[in-house]
Amino acid sequence: MTNRERAMRILHYQPVDRLPAVHFGYWHELLVEWAEQGHIPMEYAQTWADGNITDQKINDIIGWDFNWFKTPSPNLGLLPTFEHKVLEVFPDGTQRVQNCNGLIERVRPGVNSIPSEDDYLLKDREAFESLYLPKMQYHPDRVYADYFQTFNETRDPDVPVGLFIGSVLGDIRSMVSVVGMSYLLYDEDETLFADIVDAYAEMQYQCVKAVLETGAKFDFAHYWEDICFTNGPLLSPTIFEELCAKHYKKRNDLCHQYGIDIISLDCDGVTEKLLPTWFESGVNTMFPIEIGTWGDQFTPARKKFGPEMRGVGCMDKTVLRRDRAAVDAELERVRKMVALGGFLPCPDHRLMPGTKFELVQYYVDEIKKITP
Secondary structure, three states: OOHHHHHHHHHOOOOOOOOOOEEOOEOHHHHHHHHHOOOOOHHHHHHOOOOOHHHHHHHHHHOOOEEOOOOOOOOOOOOOOOOOEEEEEOOOOOEEEEOOOOEEEEEOOOOOOOOEEEEEOOOOHHHHHHHHHHHHOOOHHHOOHHHHHOHHHHOOOOOOOEEEEEOOOHHHHHHHHHHHHHHHHHOOOOOHHHHHHHHHHHHHHHHHHHHHHOOOOOOEEEEEOOOEEOOEEOOOHHHHHHHHHHHHHHHHHHHHHOOOOOEEEEOOOOOOOOHHHHHHOOOOEEEOOOOOOOOOOHHHHHHHHOOOOEEEEEEOHHHHHOOHHHHHHHHHHHHHHHOOOOEEEEEOOOEOOOOOHHHHHHHHHHHOOOOO
């Protein structure tokens, strides 16, 4: 049985011989640590990316079956992007930078963390129509037709591969910052933010449609959002429903027309209040289901929505920094979710610095012993 068959059969409530060992990548600093400890070549730390050749080489060393985030994509972002430029350098080395989305951030060179949001360009309708709307237009060059036309012959048959279908709101949050999104939603032209969402979503829909029209086949479709935090969503669930539900449904219905019935969505934080909008519009797989300080979000979602709500993730990755006893306890918790069906355990985000190589290998060996 291939890992592709294992994963898709589990998500369709069909029997398999064992669980596949699934992951969601690494912090760069962790790979450097492992290279310095002699576990992997330093070259791998420098060349790793989700689903690339180096990712597979690290899988082979550790024993992972695959990375869930193997999701080729058309160009779904701003085109062209904004010029990345340093606007100011402070005495401590911190830089004030305009990034490719037009967001002004404060970053520390060499430090891999979430930058501090400082300012943004998309503040009013004039900025939207002159600076952003031209960059949100569909063009056939976004689709990489030559790649997708030969995709079925060149893809790895052993692992599930998804089509990345974009972001209805997360990318826009990345353009205007959390603060900027709040001002645009509540203090500016009441139709402006809806116009931004509509324009961006329509471009992405056209890109996804063009990819599917090439005949390329995918095992699942996948969104990225990241619009929740420790206490819940970054905007009112009611406003989110009004702005975004129609775009999820339109895109998901398109996927269904092309035979894609597993649609997963990546959103960190506490997602409970946005799950109804996602689920009712066709998203049926939670990912990566962060544990955080709030605990398991998958089991309550399964109780609320039933077996049509699947999950990938929800394994507390922090135990891999501790000891075997902690890993064993987490494996017992994971077994209970596996028993619900429609669930693939996976570390609930990138493995972070301090993760112990030998514990990852141990976890991988043990997860493969579980039969759903």
